Amino acid sequence: MPPVKTVEQGMTLDPSQRLGLSACPPAEWLPRTILASQGRTWGTPLGTSDRTVAARVDAGRWIAECVCGHPSWVTPSDPRLWCTECENAAVSGRWLSVAFPDEATRLEAERVLSVRIPKDQFWFPDRETVADLMSENVGKLDLSPFEGW
Numbered sequence: 001m002p003p004v005k006t007v008e009q010g011m012t013l014d015p016s017q018r019l020g021l022s023a024c025p026p027a028e029w030l031p032r033t034i035l036a037s038q039g040r041t042w043g044t045p046l047g048t049s050d051r052t053v054a055a056r057v058d059a060g061r062w063i064a065e066c067v068c069g070h071p072s073w074v075t076p077s078d079p080r081l082w083c084t085e086c087e088n089a090a091v092s093g094r095w096l097s098v099a100f101p102d103e104a105t106r107l108e109a110e111r112v113l114s115v116r117i118p119k120d121q122f123w124f125p126d127r128e129t130v131a132d133l134m135s136e137n138v139g140k141l142d143l144s145p146f147e148g149w
């Protein structure tokens, strides 16, 4: 069954892109790729803001919404976000910090979500517990809680 994908696990890259991005922190992968496709240049943000945005699972991917509302693909291995829409104007162009659930909870939630097809993998950690996800698996999605484990 499919795992919840982070940016470095899920981005579709050609070999030359992958080689170039391998030298960059994962939080830079998405903005660098989008800017390059638009003919825009990347400038490394000057520091990280204390302002935090919350990570959640959306259709099988870890995402966070910028303070402007634009969603970006994120990763717990480098929990920072730089938005290609507003260029993090609200924090003077610095990185936004991305808040993930603690690792044990995150891994447990990912395991429970992994029995679902990606389009059914959603989790709002601020308002749903892992037990809620398991109940959804059994109740709404009609999956055995042990299917795929």
Ligand SMILES: [Zn+2]
Residues within 6 Å of the ligand: 066, 067, 068, 069, 070, 083, 084, 085, 086, 087, 088
């Ligand atoms: Zn933004």
